Each structure stands twice: as C-alpha cells, then as structure tokens.
Amino acid sequence: MEGNQNSRLLSRRDSGELRALTVVFLCFVSALFGYFGWFLVKQGTSGQWIINSSFKGWTLYITSISPGLLVFLFATIILIWGLPKTLKNL
Numbered sequence: 001m002e003g004n005q006n007s008r009l010l011s012r013r014d015s016g017e018l019r020a021l022t023v024v025f026l027c028f029v030s031a032l033f034g035y036f037g038w039f040l041v042k043q044g045t046s047g048q049w050i051i052n053s054s055f056k057g058w059t060l061y062i063t064s065i066s067p068g069l070l071v072f073l074f075a076t077i078i079l080i081w082g083l084p085k086t087l088k089n090l
Contacts, residue, residue, distance in 0.1 A: 019090055026083045033075035040068030 044067065 019087060022086055022090065023083065026078060026086065030075045030078040033071055033078065037068045037071035037075060040071055042068075044068055
C-alpha cells in the first residue's frame with residue numbers, strides 16, 4: 001500500500017518530490033555541461049585549431065576556446081532560464 005501511495009505522490013504535478021527531482025536533474029545536466037565546457041576550454045588553450053570559413057564575403061573565424069565557452073553558455077542558460085521556466089510549468 002505504501003509503494004502505491006508514493007507513486008501517486010510523484011505523479012502529481014504539484015508534488016514537492018517532483019520539483020526536487022527536477023531541480024536535481026537540471027543541476028546535474030548543467031554541471032555536466034560545465035565540466036565538458038571546462039574540458040574544451042582546457043583543450044583549446046593547450047592545443048591549436050582554428051576554423052575559418054567564408055561565404056559571400058562574410059568570414060567566420062572561430063578560435064580554439066570558443067566551443068568551450070559555448071558549452072559554458074549552455075550550462076548557464078539551463079540554470080538561469082530553463083530551471084525557473086520548468087518549475088513554473090509544473
């Protein structure tokens with residue numbers, strides 16, 4: 001009987017357990033993005049690779065630490081924009 005009651009509590013959208021689980025999951029995903037961003041920045045500063053591309057007079061130049069900074073930006077967006085929006089919609 002107790003297991004059935006716990007499953008009903010988690011299935012409710014306004015349950016505190018569901019909100020806590022959502023916060024933990026989004027923090028884990030953000031930490032994962034942060035770790036990989038740090039790893040990419042570390043690899044970019046120690047190695048040397050450059051992306052050059054041109055299209056109709058426009059030139060795209062990406063340095064070696066840009067991918068790591070982009071992944072850091074994703075981690076920040078998840079925490080600052082995604083977490084409150086997800087919790088509001090619960």
